[in-house]
Amino acid sequence: MKTDAMEIEVLSYRGIDVLKVYGDIDLYSSPGLRKNLISIICKKPGTLLVDLSNVSYIDSSGIATFVEGLKNMMCYGGRLKFIGLPDRIREIFSFSRLDKVFEIYDGIDQAI
Amino acid sequence: MKETLLEIPSHPKYLSVVRSVIKKLCEIFNVEDSITEDLKLAVDEACTNIIRHAYRDDFTRKISIRLRVSRRRFQAIIEDDGEQTPEQALRGRDLDDVRPGGLGMHFIKKTFDEVRYERHKDINRLTLSREL
Known part of the structure; x- marks a missing residue:
């Protein structure tokens, strides 16, 4: 499934929460992403995986959402991990120097 | 240079329309995929x-975007009649100071050779140009 409109799926893999995002993350869709992300983080999971393998676009508002999520999790010692970054998204994270603060893994098994 | 004029409401849901038009124009002029993605993001x-800044999240205003494209050059002239853009928004934050916000201008400056902001008679005009 791949559409421009963002969709979110929340699932559990071996007891770990996984937030799977599809489509474009921009100023229009990032509030929905933030709502989902914050509602999971409020439960203080030890680890939260964000699967970006089906994300075709991300802008600064999407990045800001993840930075906020990371900071919220760091407050209580939680770990926010990213998996499946397409090359373009990885390039944007790298340019933004976020590859130095985000935990990035190729796939789910490397991340857990 | 061919010109395409877009006038969109200042609602975030129309940003995908702008990206789609840039993508199609880049296809017509055989612009490299990686450059196309940079152009979409920057505009x-x-x-x-x-x-956010000129209209302060008022989604009922208008944004005018003139896209001038040739095989050698891409130019976007973007106008609004909102408040003057604050200096900080034109600068962006220090990239090493990781916090939410302040990245947009870095993406714009990374993509375009020329970034010119002017204010004339209550109109903000941002001119973005690059060689292809």
């Missing part, structure tokens, strides 16, 4: 700045 960020 999107410029419109985002207008919505």
